[in-house]
Amino acid sequence: MKFTTGDATYWYEVYGSGEPIVLLHGFTGSTQTWSNFITKWKSSLQIIAIDLPGHGRTNTPTPKTMIACCQDLNKLFHHLHLETFHLVGYSMGGRTALSFSMMYPDFIKSLILESASPGLAVRTEREKRREKDVELAQRIEQEGVTNFVSYWENIPLFSSQKKLSATIQQSIRNERVSQEKDGLASSLRYMGTGSQPSWWEELKSFRKPVLLVVGELDEKFQLINQRMEKHLQKSNLTVVKNAGHAIHVEQAEIFGKIVTEFIFQNSN
């Protein structure tokens, strides 16, 4: 289904009925990221999966910053008459879910962040990261998506995915190569880790329940989330064994169990 606001058209999908949960994919992803979770849980939950700017079937001619994207999501949730819901985000989708929660906390019943971060606290680090994000965006524009994906799927952060079956690895690749180069480049430039605001200071005032999920093989994001847990009032950090960055793929059953148990514990 499509929701239009200004010159932006967001693609979203709604499944099932019951406790509402919103799913936000990561960089190079789409609603397809959640197909395993949706198949398994749509009989127990109302699931809303959204394509973020620059991804899937969402079209945003005017580039969307993280703040602008969250303002659009606010309009979409009002359009859907969603008063409160559980918000799940993976990686870039986790940064987006956290940003949205900081901006519109009243919507949030619980927040589930998979391999996410609140951005970079130090201005010079943000500036350096933004330069890297822009360089990567230029690489995508010059070399095209297929060549970029061949690079991207081999960065150390995703090394644990090499243990996955060829079929699953191919499905991740298929989702990535289906993206548009201008969309990915715009996402990096305007919603990348270096472009978004830092929410580190605001974490301590967020009062809703937060589940932080990281893979035991993802050292970088384990350290980030250990820091996040110390800043948050009501959070618990779950480290999933034999998983790297993409727990929802690498340990799909465990991911589904952890997330749904947390949702039902916080569904009142």
Ligand SMILES: C=C(O[C@H]1C=C[C@H](C(=O)CCC(=O)O)[C@@H](C(=O)O)[C@@H]1O)C(=O)O
């Ligand atoms: C490589 C780093 O940053 C990227 C890592 C993960 C994020 C993501 O959404 C990847 C999803 C995927 O490809 O499965 C991405 C983001 O948050 O936009 C980051 O650019 C790093 O070392 O920080």
